[in-house]
Amino acid sequence: MEGINISTKLFAAINKQIGFELYSGYLYKSMAIYCKLNNFKGMAAWLNMQAHEENEHAEKMMEHLIDRGYKVVLPKIDEPPSNFKSVTEIFEKAFEHEKHVTANIHKLYKLAVAEEDYPGQIMLQWFIKEQVEEEANAGEIVDKLKMINGNLGAIFMLDHQLGMRK
Numbered sequence: 351m352e353g354i355n356i357s358t359k360l361f362a363a364i365n366k367q368i369g370f371e372l373y374s375g376y377l378y379k380s381m382a383i384y385c386k387l388n389n390f391k392g393m394a395a396w397l398n399m400q401a402h403e404e405n406e407h408a409e410k411m412m413e414h415l416i417d418r419g420y421k422v423v424l425p426k427i428d429e430p431p432s433n434f435k436s437v438t439e440i441f442e443k444a445f446e447h448e449k450h451v452t453a454n455i456h457k458l459y460k461l462a463v464a465e466e467d468y469p470g471q472i473m474l475q476w477f478i479k480e481q482v483e484e485e486a487n488a489g490e491i492v493d494k495l496k497m498i499n500g501n502l503g504a505i506f507m508l509d510h511q512l513g514m515r516k
């Protein structure tokens with residue numbers, strides 16, 4: 351009987367994260383729909399771009415596993431929430447979500463270290479750095495929305511600013 355390949359555990363965990371990255375994209379898409387419906391077109395554009403980035407994250411992990419001969423099986427993606435009360439709630443949820451992703455990435459890294467998987471560590475280091483940015487970006491918007499405190503004029507100014515994201 352074959353023993354369990356030491357990398358199999360890590361690869362399976364990364365495969366699971368691929369599903370979570372795709373879910374992240376799905377979540378941001380759902381948030382973008384709410385924003386667009388409520389005429390926050392800049393925020394919708396920002397969130398759509400974010401959704402696109404999440405798909406790229408999934409792609410990056412997929413490529414890593416496939417390059418190393420692992421048969422990636424795309425997991426089922428959960429239905430994201432679609433009822434939001436406000437754009438403030440959306441960005442608070444986005445911020446919370448990114449913190450959750452960061453925790454997942456750190457766990458994966460810990461596993462890659464424990465299994466002495468060097469290529470996996472390097473691949474995950476990119477994500478560790480990326481998550482610092484992801485949290486900072488979402489956190490900044492939450493902070494601004496708190497300062498704005500429901501002032502519609504200021505919300506639309508922020509909407510315009512977020513719509514400029516390249």
Ligand SMILES: [Fe+2]
Pocket residue numbers: 371374403404407451
């Ligand atoms: Fe991501």
Ligand SMILES: [Fe+2]
Pocket residue numbers: 374404448451484
């Ligand atoms: Fe993200």
